Amino acid sequence: MKAFMTMTAAALLATSMLGCEQSAKRTGGGSQNYVTGYEGVHKPAPSKVEAAKPAPVKTEPARPAPVVTPGAVGVYYPTGRQVDAVLFIERMFPGEVAVGQAFDYMIRATNVSGIAVDDVIIDEMLPAGFKMSGSDPKGTAGAGNLLSFNLGRLNPGESRTIKISGAAENVGAVQSCATASYTIPVCQNIPVVQPALTITKAAPAEVMICDMIPVTIVVTNNGTGIAKNVKVSDALPAGLTANGSGTVNFDAGSLSAGQSREFKFDAKAAKTGSYNNVAKATADGSLSAESKATTTKVVQPVLTLEMECPPTGLILRDYTFKVTVCNKGDAVAAGTTVTANLPTGTVFVSADGGGTATGNVVAWNVGNLGINACKTYTFSVRANNAGDLPASASASATCAAAVSANCASRAVGVPDIGTGLEDDDGVVLVGQNHVFRYVVKNQGQVDLTNVAMSVSMDDGLAYVGTNFAGGAKAEGGKVTWKIGTLKPGQEIKFTFTAKGNAEGQFVVRAETTSDQTKLVRNDEQVHYVK
Structure with missing residues (x-):
């Protein structure tokens, strides 16, 4: 004007x-x-x-x-x-x-x-x-x-x-x-201004699921005059949170021409995947701006573990177990380790791939395991006793869930039994008692169960008695002793007495049986005279 x-x-x-x-x-x-x-x-x-x-x-x-x-x-x-x-x-x-x-x-x-x-x-x-x-x-x-x-x-x-x-x-x-x-x-000059907003958002292209996602937002007044009551918001996509919330808000206040303000926060992903979103800014006078979309891929290594056990074998033999660890995720599995527990009752023999044994545990330091990569390791033990050989293994890596696997083998022993039947005098007067000595021993590598011995005598001989603690049962011309279970190396001895009623040569036949062995027969002869 x-x-x-x-x-x-x-x-x-x-x-x-x-x-x-x-x-x-x-x-x-x-x-x-x-x-x-x-x-x-x-x-x-x-x-x-x-x-x-x-x-x-x-x-x-x-x-x-x-x-x-x-x-x-x-x-x-x-x-x-x-x-x-x-x-x-x-x-x-x-x-x-x-x-x-x-x-x-x-x-x-x-x-x-x-x-x-x-x-x-x-x-x-x-x-x-x-x-x-x-x-x-x-x-x-x-x-x-x-x-x-x-x-x-x-x-x-x-x-x-x-x-x-x-x-x-x-x-x-x-x-x-x-x-x-x-x-x-x-004259009068009235400044005519036009504030304007721009907003930028920066986030990493890829992070591990166990890491935070650092986000930086910068809002700028690139116009003229003051942008008043500037607000910044970031509505996070589903699966992302910041301090437990799905929305982040900042108050930038007033921005002079050319002035910028920076805001930072950390987001956390609940699961793997790609997360895309934008940040927005508003100000008085219906000013608004939207950033370019950022995309962050959240990745994670995923371990799998398989364990393979050897078939059933004999005791005092070596058993080799195999462990295979794989990374099926979309990120490198850093710091991968594998451990295996030795089966009870075994002795460590060896391990490949740099495995070391401490106590009853074998460990391997795998290091970085690439995407879709696998590593196989073996270890060998010796079974000193018969029985089940249960083994287990586990694997872990940075940002990966720990995994485990197990399997079992079996070591079996060879059964064997030793028996004996003897007497002292070969010629005995009719009517006198005669003592027989019996011995049974587990000479094998496994327990012998249901061990029993029965005796049959020729006519002219009669059973008198025994010193076996469990006694004997005479029935149908046969006398039976139920010995029970014999551990490897265990030996049992006892005697029984017979009496001759007539002259002649008489044979005593002893038969020993168990669940694990075939029938074993021992004969002894005695000659009765007048």
């Missing part, structure tokens, strides 16, 4: 008619001397105008003092006083010219105020008897001999000069007068 104040010299015509009512002083000699009169420029005579001095305006900037050119007359606009003038108008002309002699005179306008003035117009009334040949700048002809010069804007201290050229046509005096007008703009 502009308000203009136009001022002319109409009210000060007597003052503004520069050179018209002034007494002149000549300087020097020569054909063109310039008037240096108008003493009011430097030392204005006391007057009613001078009597009342206007109060100084405190807010007005200091005015530049005009430079008065010798051979000139001038006046201050619009008041005639320097102290509150806006323009200083000078006329510069030769002191004397000859008829027909070409000469120049000049009009100079200077802004002596502290503000710029617009539309500065000098109206020059060309004198009678003066033939103008030209002007610089070129003026605009008006009614009669009026010539107008629009000097446009004059900034504080700025001057512009008009030069008019011509010659006097008659003897006498050449009189010319000029008036000045201008406008003072009253």
Whole structure:
């Protein structure tokens, strides 16, 4: 919005008619001397105008003092006083010219105020008897001999000069007068701004499931003016949380033009997969921005473990077990280790692949196990006893769930039994008792169960008794002893007594059986006489 104040010299015509009512002083000699009169420029005579001095305006900037050119007359606009003038108008002309002699005179306008003035117009009334040949700048002809010069804007201290050229046509005096007008703009600048938001989001392309996802968000006002009440939000995709929440919010406050604020947080993935999302920013004035989408792939090694046991074998033999660990995940299994527990009752023999045994555990340091990679290890033990050989193994790696496997083999022993039946005297009198000694021993590698021994005698011999703790059972011409279970190496001895009732050679037949062995027979002969 502009308000203009136009001022002319109409009210000060007597003052503004520069050179018209002034007494002149000549300087020097020569054909063109310039008037240096108008003493009011430097030392204005006391007057009613001078009597009342206007109060100084405190807010007005200091005015530049005009430079008065010798051979000139001038006046201050619009008041005639320097102290509150806006323009200083000078006329510069030769002191004397000859008829027909070409000469120049000049009009100079200077802004002596502290503000710029617009539309500065000098109206020059060309004198009678003066033939103008030209002007610089070129003026605009008006009614009669009026010539107008629009000097446009004059900034504080700025001057512009008009030069008019011509010659006097008659003897006498050449009189010319000029008036000045201008406008003072009253202006106002209202800044028009347009804040704008941009937002960026950064997150790693890939992380392990056991690691946090570091996220960085930067919001920037890349417009002009202040972006007020800036809010940042990040609605995390399903499966991601930050501090237990699925949404992250930040208050960025106000952002000046070009200002940025950075926010960081850590997100946690509940499962493997790719997570895509954007961050958003809003501000007063319906400002909004959305970041480019970030994609983070959450990966995890997945271990599998298989254990293979040898078939059933004999005791005192070596048994070799096989363990295979694989990574079926989508990330390298770092720091992979495998351990195996030795079967109870066995002795460690060896392990391949750098396996070491400590106590009853064999361990392998696998290191990094690549995606879809497998490693197989074996270890051997010796079974000293018969029975089941259960074995187990486990595997672990960074960020991978531990896995385990187990299997069982069996060691069996060879059964064997030893028996014996003997007496001391081979010839016995009829009617006397005769003692037989029996022995049974487990000479095998496994328990012998349900061990039993039965004796049958020829006619003429009769069973009398035994010292076996469990006794014996005589039935149907046969005597039976139930011995029970014999451990490997265990031996049992006992005696039984028979009596001969007639003369002759008689045979005693002993048969020993068990669940694990075939029937074993021992015969002993005795000769009864009278």
